Amino acid sequence: MALEIQDPPRTDHEAEIAGLDALDIPIAPAKGRFSKTWEGLWPKLAAIALFFGGWQLITWLELKPSWVLPGPIAVLGEFWKLAWEGTPQTPHILLHATANTLQRAAIGYAISVVVGVVIGLAVARSRVLRAAVGSMITGLQTMPTIAWLPLAVLLFQLSETAITFVVILGAAPAIANGVISGVDHIPPVLLRAGRVLGARGLSNYRFVVLPAAFPGLVAGLKQGWAFCWRSLMAGELIVIIAAKPSLGVGLQYAGSLPTPKG
Amino acid sequence: MSALRLSPGRPVATAPAESLAGPAISVEGVTKVYGPRGSHTFALDRISLEVAPGEFCCLVGASGCGKTTLLNLLAGLDTPATGTVSVQGRTSLMFQESALFPWLSVRGNINLALRLAGVPRAERHDRASELLRMVRLKGMGGKRPHELSGGMRQRVALARALAQKASVLLMDEPFGALDAITRDLLHDEIERVWQETGITVVFVTHNVREGVRLGDRVLVLSSRPGRVVDEFRVDIPRPRRLDDSEVSSLSGLITDRLRQEVRRHGA
Numbered sequence: 457m458a459l460e461i462q463d464p465p466r467t468d469h470e471a472e473i474a475g476l477d478a479l480d481i482p483i484a485p486a487k488g489r490f491s492k493t494w495e496g497l498w499p500k501l502a503a504i505a506l507f508f509g510g511w512q513l514i515t516w517l518e519l520k521p522s523w524v525l526p527g528p529i530a531v532l533g534e535f536w537k538l539a540w541e542g543t544p545q546t547p548h549i550l551l552h553a554t555a556n557t558l559q560r561a562a563i564g565y566a567i568s569v570v571v572g573v574v575i576g577l578a579v580a581r582s583r584v585l586r587a588a589v590g591s592m593i594t595g596l597q598t599m600p601t602i603a604w605l606p607l608a609v610l611l612f613q614l615s616e617t618a619i620t621f622v623v624i625l626g627a628a629p630a631i632a633n634g635v636i637s638g639v640d641h642i643p644p645v646l647l648r649a650g651r652v653l654g655a656r657g658l659s660n661y662r663f664v665v666l667p668a669a670f671p672g673l674v675a676g677l678k679q680g681w682a683f684c685w686r687s688l689m690a691g692e693l694i695v696i697i698a699a700k701p702s703l704g705v706g707l708q709y710a711g712s713l714p715t716p717k718g
Numbered sequence: 719m720s721a722l723r724l725s726p727g728r729p730v731a732t733a734p735a736e737s738l739a740g741p742a743i744s745v746e747g748v749t750k751v752y753g754p755r756g757s758h759t760f761a762l763d764r765i766s767l768e769v770a771p772g773e774f775c776c777l778v779g780a781s782g783c784g785k786t787t788l789l790n791l792l793a794g795l796d797t798p799a800t801g802t803v804s805v806q807g808r809t810s811l812m813f814q815e816s817a818l819f820p821w822l823s824v825r826g827n828i829n830l831a832l833r834l835a836g837v838p839r840a841e842r843h844d845r846a847s848e849l850l851r852m853v854r855l856k857g858m859g860g861k862r863p864h865e866l867s868g869g870m871r872q873r874v875a876l877a878r879a880l881a882q883k884a885s886v887l888l889m890d891e892p893f894g895a896l897d898a899i900t901r902d903l904l905h906d907e908i909e910r911v912w913q914e915t916g917i918t919v920v921f922v923t924h925n926v927r928e929g930v931r932l933g934d935r936v937l938v939l940s941s942r943p944g945r946v947v948d949e950f951r952v953d954i955p956r957p958r959r960l961d962d963s964e965v966s967s968l969s970g971l972i973t974d975r976l977r978q979e980v981r982r983h984g985a
């Protein structure tokens with residue numbers, strides 16, 4: 457039916473509604489952008505200062521010899537030097553290594569997000585799938601990455617694919633779990649409202665389920681990133697590809713040297 | 719009469735109320751059973767009712783009268799075990815909670831309803847503005863639901879329901895969670911919107927006085943099994959007030975009838 461909507465007449469009633477609205481809206485003290493930013497920023501700065509301060513204090517106390525536990529200034533100086541080091545073939549090895557590692561992380565994470573979200577949604581919305589693989593996802597999530605590496609190397613040899621494989625196995629289950637718990641915590645009334653509004657099939661996922669599950673999804677994405685990074689480091693420590701520097705390789709190499717400064 | 723079986727989510731023929739022949743809603747001998755065989759309970763037992771186009775019909779009943787089941791059937795969210803439900807045009811449903819999507823602004827909620835109802839993008843903005851004006855929330859489009867009071871949220875929910883181009887508005891205790899002053903004002907609001915749009919309303923409430931204040935007719939439902947046990951025509955001229963003496967005395971009658979039903983379960 458076509459609704460003919462006119463301006464409602466101005467009456468006492470309108471004033472009453474407007475008055476009630478005005479009374480109902482909470483009065484929040486207006487805050488400037490600067491004070492808001494500062495409120496979020498200073499605790500972080502304080503935490504960083506505390507960390508470096510404490511570290512420096514411990515080195516000053518000389519509880520450990522400086523070749524075991526050097527101070528922050530020495531470490532940062534060494535880091536700066538290392539950043540510029542390189543060979544004629546690859547100048548700035550650290551920079552290259554970081555770029556390689558970040559690229560692997562980004563690719564592995566992107567695939568994990570797609571895989572995790574699809575599996576998570578499917579399991580969350582299907583009773584059969586949940587009964588079949590629901591607990592297995594949590595099982596996979598608790599599996600240490602290092603345990604996957606022999607299989608990865610067997611399947612893909614010492615290659616990029618092997619690393620990506622363990623990254624996905626590490627990160628995707630965490631993301632899937634986040635999606636599942638996000639979907640489980642959607643208030644039923646919102647799903648009902650979605651159905652009433654005519655959101656079905658794909659549009660139900662797009663307009664109702666995914667945004668409503670977003671808090672859980674974000675939690676899963678964060679955890680997924682953590683798992684992705686851990687798996688990646690484990691992968692890079694083992695799967696060393698010639699002429700391809702990475703942070704993991706750097707760690708492996710530096711760990712075998714006699715000084716903590718690398 | 720071309721009584722169309724309601725197919726959920728699909729706009730059925732939407733003719734203006736005047737041209738509709740026959741009832742807007744017709745429920746005939748509908749039974750709905752819950753629970754396993756043997757120990758099942760009747761949520762609804764051979765319930766029959768009709769609502770005329772443009773009518774404001776209130777349903778009152780104690781707990782277990784199957785009102786949610788009935789509304790789900792009318793909204794096409796559920797199918798009856800036996801009997802037929804036919805609704806002319808599209809339905810929309812409002813709940814006790816506003817059930818607004820918290821991740822969308824007020825305008826975003828209305829826009830989504832318009833979009834899902836198939837309103838082309840170019841028309842959505844103007845249409846949403848009209849609806850906001852209708853519920854007197856012009857200028858509130860940018861707010862998030864949590865920034866609004868309960869009464870304002872219910873008005874947004876009303877605007878969202880109207881956005882669906884529905885000819886039947888189902889309301890499940892929509893003002894049950896509001897304070898008395900807000901509820902009183904919203905009674906005037908829903909009455910005004912109903913009169914302006916000519917929409918058919920089915921309004922479920924536990925509050926008999928609210929039913930008499932708003933309804934053209936009040937149906938009394940029994941509980942377990944849910945059935946229509948009595949019907950009261952409300953001929954009190956509008957505008958009515960909750961504290962009118964006529965509203966009061968009719969409410970008294972209906973309350974007595976309702977108590978009689980409730981007593982049956984205690985015997």
